[in-house]
Amino acid sequence: MKMQEVFDNYKEYIVPSYTKVPLIFVKGKGNYLWDVQGRKYLDFFPGWGVGNLGHCHFKVMCAVRDQISKLIFVPNNYFTLPQAQLAKELNFWTKEPFKVFYANSGAEANEAAIKLSRKFGNGRYEIITFENAFHGRTIGALSATGQAKYQQGFAPLVEGFKSVRFNDIAAVQAALGPQTAAVMLELVQGEGGINIATAEFVQSLRRLCDEKKLLLIIDEVQTGIGRTGTMFGWQQYGIVPDVFTLAKALGGGLPIGAMLARKELADLLTPGTHASTFGGGPVICKAALAVLRTVQQEKLLQNAKEAGAYLRAALENLKKKYAQIKDVRGVGLMCGVELTVPGKSVVEECAKNGLLINCTHDTVLRIMPALNITTREINKAVAILDCSLDAVLKQG
Numbered sequence: 235m236k237m238q239e240v241f242d243n244y245k246e247y248i249v250p251s252y253t254k255v256p257l258i259f260v261k262g263k264g265n266y267l268w269d270v271q272g273r274k275y276l277d278f279f280p281g282w283g284v285g286n287l288g289h290c291h292f293k294v295m296c297a298v299r300d301q302i303s304k305l306i307f308v309p310n311n312y313f314t315l316p317q318a319q320l321a322k323e324l325n326f327w328t329k330e331p332f333k334v335f336y337a338n339s340g341a342e343a344n345e346a347a348i349k350l351s352r353k354f355g356n357g358r359y360e361i362i363t364f365e366n367a368f369h370g371r372t373i374g375a376l377s378a379t380g381q382a383k384y385q386q387g388f389a390p391l392v393e394g395f396k397s398v399r400f401n402d403i404a405a406v407q408a409a410l411g412p413q414t415a416a417v418m419l420e421l422v423q424g425e426g427g428i429n430i431a432t433a434e435f436v437q438s439l440r441r442l443c444d445e446k447k448l449l450l451i452i453d454e455v456q457t458g459i460g461r462t463g464t465m466f467g468w469q470q471y472g473i474v475p476d477v478f479t480l481a482k483a484l485g486g487g488l489p490i491g492a493m494l495a496r497k498e499l500a501d502l503l504t505p506g507t508h509a510s511t512f513g514g515g516p517v518i519c520k521a522a523l524a525v526l527r528t529v530q531q532e533k534l535l536q537n538a539k540e541a542g543a544y545l546r547a548a549l550e551n552l553k554k555k556y557a558q559i560k561d562v563r564g565v566g567l568m569c570g571v572e573l574t575v576p577g578k579s580v581v582e583e584c585a586k587n588g589l590l591i592n593c594t595h596d597t598v599l600r601i602m603p604a605l606n607i608t609t610r611e612i613n614k615a616v617a618i619l620d621c622s623l624d625a626v627l628k629q630g
């Protein structure tokens with residue numbers, strides 16, 4: 235199929251709900267992608283937070299190949315080995331007892347958390363959420379997403395969400411009411427512009443939730459699986475959430491979502507109260523097991539911390555050079571470069587020059603390479619970003 239034919243087919247047959255970049259990818263390996271014309275790209279935003287191991291990691295491929303030849307799928311009214319193994323492995327990482335509900339995406343994992351909070355609330359149904367949050371596109375998760383631009387045109391939303399200022403404990407206290415059942419947040423708001431929750435704020439939230447008998451729900455869909463330098467972001471805050479959600483990087487490129495809830499809470503979802511046909515199929519669970527083991531075997535948490543610090547230092551150097559860089563921030567390998575101008579043309583220029591990054595919240599360049607990224611690759615990426623900034627900002 236010719237390139238134009240692909241674009242034409244999309245135009246004719248595919249729902250146009252995505253803002254698309256005119257690149258057609260045919261191959262991925264490690265930190266590189268190749269397009270249909272054979273051009274090679276250094277991928278510093280693999281899979282929108284999915285590619286923590288880069289593309290087509292050998293161990294994930296082997297795990298999938300092995301499982302696919304044994305058993306592809308059985309429904310959730312039966313038991314499978316991979317589901318049991320993965321839940322146990324996740325508990326190894328949490329260090330605290332959690333039970334897992336398997337879903338297929340981040341939004342679906344968050345829906346499970348929202349439903350669990352209603353069961354827990356036993357009549358109390360309100361969830362306090364945050365401005366600039368992002369929790370997904372299904373109608374419940376969208377209602378929890380504190381950004382009008384995503385909600386526009388989809389009213390009426392689900393009742394029972396109150397969005398307040400991020401990092402503002404007084405705002406949370408002011409929003410509390412007799413119906414409040416939970417507080418839900420990302421520790422680093424990804425889509426919202428790489429906004430980092432302070433330790434003081436998160437610890438105050440934990441105390442408040444204990445005091446008022448509220449669930450503390452943490453959305454780790456983007457921050458989870460080592461992205462911030464620990465397996466889960468909350469492990470850097472000296473707290474344990476009641477519920478947290480995972481998706482994106484957990485499956486190594488295959489679709490999975492997971493809601494993890496403290497044991498006694500999880501048991502509120504009794505048989506028949508929640509389900510997902512494909513949730514936690516054997517192939518995807520084996521892929522996720524391979525991901526978790528690879529993070530450990532390849533010491534990727536350590537690399538996320540070290541490479542993240544190296545990357546941010548290099549970006550700080552760019553900040554000294556360009557007045558249009560307002561801020562460089564991040565945790566581990568979740569980095570944001572806030573500009574005083576829109577970032578779209580910088581992302582486009584980078585792609586032209588063979589580097590893939592993202593821009594979120596209009597002005598924040600989002601840079602989240604795989605956790606196994608090397609300093610050499612970082613140097614290369616920062617050099618391309620430098621040239622691209624130079625070209626775009628000079629014109630602007």
Ligand SMILES: Cc1ncc(COP(=O)(O)O)c(C=O)c1O
Pocket residue numbers: 338339340341342344368369370371420424425453454455456457481482
């Ligand atoms: C923090 C967060 N939660 C939830 C989601 C939704 O995940 P999914 O697209 O898998 O439904 C996203 C997606 O970007 C996310 O970043």
